[in-house]
Every structure is written in C-alpha cells, then in structure tokens.
Amino acid sequence: MAYTSLTRRVGSAVRVAEVIQVLVRHGFEDLLQRLGVYEGIPAKVLRRMRLIEKAPSERRTRGARMRGALMELGPTYVKIGQVLSTRPDLIGLETSRELTKLQDRVDPLPFDAMKPVIETSLKKTIDDLFVSFDTTPVAGASLSQVYRARLHSGEDVAVKVQRPGIRQVIESDLRIMRGFAEWFAEHVEDIAWMDPVGIMQEFEQSLMRELDFAIELRNIERFQDHFRNSDVVFIPKVYRNRSTNTVLTMDWIEGVRVDDVEAYPELNSDPKIVAIRGCETLCEQVFEYRFFHADPHPGNVLLLGDNRLGFLDYGMVGHLEQIDVRAMTDLLWAVFEEDTEACIEALTAFTIPAEPHDRTTLEHEIGQYLAFEAQAMVGSGQVGKAIELIIALLQRHQLKLAPRFSLLLKSLATIESTGHLLDPNMDMVPVIRPYVERMIQRRYAPKTLAKDLQHDAVGLLRLGRGLPKGMAQLFRLVREGRLTVQL
Numbered sequence: 001m002a003y004t005s006l007t008r009r010v011g012s013a014v015r016v017a018e019v020i021q022v023l024v025r026h027g028f029e030d031l032l033q034r035l036g037v038y039e040g041i042p043a044k045v046l047r048r049m050r051l052i053e054k055a056p057s058e059r060r061t062r063g064a065r066m067r068g069a070l071m072e073l074g075p076t077y078v079k080i081g082q083v084l085s086t087r088p089d090l091i092g093l094e095t096s097r098e099l100t101k102l103q104d105r106v107d108p109l110p111f112d113a114m115k116p117v118i119e120t121s122l123k124k125t126i127d128d129l130f131v132s133f134d135t136t137p138v139a140g141a142s143l144s145q146v147y148r149a150r151l152h153s154g155e156d157v158a159v160k161v162q163r164p165g166i167r168q169v170i171e172s173d174l175r176i177m178r179g180f181a182e183w184f185a186e187h188v189e190d191i192a193w194m195d196p197v198g199i200m201q202e203f204e205q206s207l208m209r210e211l212d213f214a215i216e217l218r219n220i221e222r223f224q225d226h227f228r229n230s231d232v233v234f235i236p237k238v239y240r241n242r243s244t245n246t247v248l249t250m251d252w253i254e255g256v257r258v259d260d261v262e263a264y265p266e267l268n269s270d271p272k273i274v275a276i277r278g279c280e281t282l283c284e285q286v287f288e289y290r291f292f293h294a295d296p297h298p299g300n301v302l303l304l305g306d307n308r309l310g311f312l313d314y315g316m317v318g319h320l321e322q323i324d325v326r327a328m329t330d331l332l333w334a335v336f337e338e339d340t341e342a343c344i345e346a347l348t349a350f351t352i353p354a355e356p357h358d359r360t361t362l363e364h365e366i367g368q369y370l371a372f373e374a375q376a377m378v379g380s381g382q383v384g385k386a387i388e389l390i391i392a393l394l395q396r397h398q399l400k401l402a403p404r405f406s407l408l409l410k411s412l413a414t415i416e417s418t419g420h421l422l423d424p425n426m427d428m429v430p431v432i433r434p435y436v437e438r439m440i441q442r443r444y445a446p447k448t449l450a451k452d453l454q455h456d457a458v459g460l461l462r463l464g465r466g467l468p469k470g471m472a473q474l475f476r477l478v479r480e481g482r483l484t485v486q487l
Contacts, residue, residue, distance in 0.1 A: 157252050238251075352402055
C-alpha cells in the first residue's frame with residue numbers, strides 16, 4: 001500500500017492528500033501512477049474523496065505545470081522551485097526557464113504582527129530604535145517583509161523583518177518534503193539518478209541559511225570589503241546594533257530597477273555601459289574573490305545613477321574554492337579554443353559522478369558541439385547559451401552538476417541575459433575572456449608554480465611518513481586473515 005507507507009514516512013496523511021490532489025490537478029498523474037497511489041485500498045479512499053480524479057487536459061508544458069503546482073503548494077515549495085531553477089542539468093532547460101518565473105510573493109502581514117518581532121529581537125521599542133518608521137512594507141516575500149525607516153543619527157535605512165512563525169512552518173514542510181524525496185529515490189527509477197535526497201539536503205541548507213539574517217549580514221560585510229573603493233558598485237552598510245538573526249538593518253538604496261531603461265536619461269546613465277559593468281562585476285566576484293551574488297536578476301540589481309549599480313538580497317550567495325575557479329577557467333578556455341579533451345577534463349571537475357558511463361560517446365558529442373555550435377554562439381557573444389547546451393549534453397549522459405557549479409553557471413547566464421535586456425548586441429566574450437586569460441597567466445607564474453610545488457612536496461612528505469604505518473596495518477590484516485577486497 002504505497003499511500004499508507006508514504007504517509008507513515010512523511011508523517012502527515014492530510015498534507016500528503018493535499019499534495020497528491022495538487023499534483024493531479026496539474027497533470028502529474030503519471031508520476032502518481034508509478035508511485036502506486038492508484039492501487040489498492042488507498043486508491044479507493046482517494047477516489048471517494050475525489051483526490052485522484054484526472055484533471056481536464058490543458059496544453060501546458062511540463063515546466064508550466066510544475067510551476068503552477070509549486071505555487072499552489074505554498075512558500076516552501078516555491079523556494080525549492082527557485083533552487084531547482086538553478087539545476088537545468090537535472091530538470092532540463094525548458095523546465096528550468098519556467099521555474100525562474102516563480103515569484104516568492106505573499107500578501108503582507110499587518111504591522112501589528114511584525115512589530116513584536118522587531119521589539120523582541122532588538123529588546124527595544126520602535127521609538128527607541130528609529131526616529132521614524134513607515135509601517136507599510138516596501139517589499140514582501142514568504143520569509144520576510146522590508147520597511148523603510150530612519151535612525152536617530154539621520155540615516156535612512158531598510159529594515160528586513162522575518163515573518164513570525166515562519167521557521168516552524170518551513171521546518172514542518174521540510175520534513176514532509178524529505179519524506180517525499182526518500183520515497184522518490186526508492187520507487188521512481190528515472191528520478192533516483194538525480195539523488196533527490198541529496199538535492200533536498202542542499203535545499204534545506206540553503207533555506208536555513210536564508211532564514212538566518214546574521215549570515216546575510218556577514219555576506220553583505222564581505223561584499224562591502226571587496227567593493228569598498230569601487231566607483232561602479234555600491235554595497236549598503238549594515239547596522240549591527242539594529243540587526244539580529246530575524247531583523248536586518250542596512251542602508252536604504254535609492255534607485256530604479258536596472259531594466260527600467262526609460263529612467264536612464266534622468267539618471268545620467270547609458271544602458272550599454274551598465275550592461276557591460278554588470279557582467280564585469282560578476283566576473284570580478286567569481287574570478288577575483290570567489291564569492292558571488294547567486295541571483296543577479298533585474299529585481300535584485302538597482303541603477304543608482306551615473307552608471308552605478310547597487311545589489312539587493314544577499315541571502316543567496318555562492319562560494320568557490322581555488323580549484324573550482326581553475327575548473328571554470330579551463331572549461332571556458334576549452335570552449336574558446338575548441339579543445340575537446342580539455343573540455344571533458346574540465347567537466348569532470350563539475351559533475352557527479354566524475355566519470356561518464358560512455359566516455360567515447362561523450363567525447364564525440366562534445367567534439368561535435370565545439371565544432372558546430374559553441375563557436376557560433378561564442379562568436380555572437382552568447383556565452384550563456386553555450387553553457388546551457390553543455391548542461392543539456394550532460395543531462396543526456398545522466399551527469400549532474402555539483403551544486404556550487406550549478407549556482408555559478410546560473411549566475412553567469414542570468415547576468416548575461418540581464419545585459420542583453422539593456423543591450424541586445426552585448427558580447428559577453430570580450431568581458432569574460434580577459435579574466436580567463438589573467439587566471440591562466442597567474443597559474444603559470446613562477447611564484448604560483450613554486451607554491452604548487454611546495455604544496456605537492458608537503459603532500460608527498462605526509463604520504464611518506466604514513467606509508468610504513470599503513471604497510472604494517474596491511475600486513476597485519478593479511479597475517480590475521482582479515483584482509484578484504486571490495487570492487
């Protein structure tokens with residue numbers, strides 16, 4: 001009895017019934033069929049409740065149906081949809097594009113419900129904290145609402161306040177979703193390869209970090225340190241004495257959405273210059289600091305005037321290790337130079353598992369891609385499109401991107417598409433190529449080579465020191481007849 005077993009695992013028969021009803025309504029009865037929901041006594045009960053009756057046929061894509069289902073299921077499911085939108089290697093390009101349209105918007109709570117969060121968290125009254133406070137939120141989402149206020153010292157600030165009780169709601173939803181992920185991993189073969197449990201763990205970590213405003217505060221301070229002397233990017237100051245895990249106070253940024261082209265003349269700005277600057281800024285974050293804004297869509301980037309940019313929402317950021325930047329550099333250089341072998345070697349650093357099942361076929365397809373598609377797209381400045389096609393190719397071979405890389409590639413594609421909104425003829429290659437070349441030059445600089453050699457020497461020394469002990473343990477196992485070999 002699949003339904004009974006599933007509800008036992010998830011822990012909420014009512015919520016499982018709600019999810020099933022929504023999935024059926026949006027045309028996913030084939031998935032429920034494979035889960036066994038349409039069999040046995042549970043199916044009779046669900047039919048009697050009219051929860052698994054087939055929905056009227058609609059001509060909607062799979063991505064549009066998934067987006068509709070997630071929106072109906074509520075804020076936590078919208079959040080996981082937004083995370084999945086960064087994983088075209090798992091769900092496909094069409095579905096990924098559709099999920100990027102998910103809007104994390106809910107009706108705002110009245111200020112009477114939000115005020116206790118501020119005063120309890122900061123241990124002071126609103127009047128003690130601010131000289132003025134506009135009780136109408138300027139922005140709102142499922143996790144928080146943002147208000148405009150003024151400090152007693154005169155600064156205008158944005159105050160981000162977490163919605164009361166939202167952590168408990170999300171933790172409850174996460175338990176249910178974790179149960180579904182485990183069930184899919186065990187019962188749906190064509191989903192199991194995606195590692196739904198691993199994706200769920202990734203999502204939980206991302207969402208719990210987003211719930212902790214202290215983490216976002218540190219993210220902002222880190223960006224502020226990186227761009228302290230920049231004439232191009234403005235990073236708001238955060239006020240630690242007005243911030244906690246549930247309240248975040250930062251400078252108010254006065255500007256317009258970066259895609260509001262009609263406002264550019266009044267702000268003494270040029271869309272073509274801003275398009276290039278936005279892409280350069282992200283490249284600087286990735287290649288110079290290895291710490292980047294993970295969601296630079298037009299709603300999160302403001303034009304301040306004089307071609308200056310301000311970024312919003314630092315809850316979702318990406319971090320790369322030095323070896324990750326090297327892999328990204330190698331991949332882009334391989335695409336630029338049409339080097340099939342180098343492209344495959346770079347991709348193995350990106351993917352799980354690292355080695356494809358059919359390497360020969362993969363080599364042939366990448367060679368064809370580099371020869372006939374990549375150069376045409378790169379030549380016309382469509383780096384994001386070239387990356388998207390590589391991801392589609394990986395999906396065909398059931399290779400999934402490591403999460404940190406999926407976030408990086410999504411950010412690059414997003415900032416490039418935003419740039420094309422401002423300047424349809426913008427070419428990303430001249431923007432990104434100098435960073436790639438600079439990274440290669442640094443890698444083979446004498447100082448870097450000496451450092452790498454020293455690191456390798458230390459590693460060999462550690463290996464040598466541990467070798468006698470390891471050999472002794474091996475011989476002891478052989479002598480005692482306890483040596484096992486596992487393939």
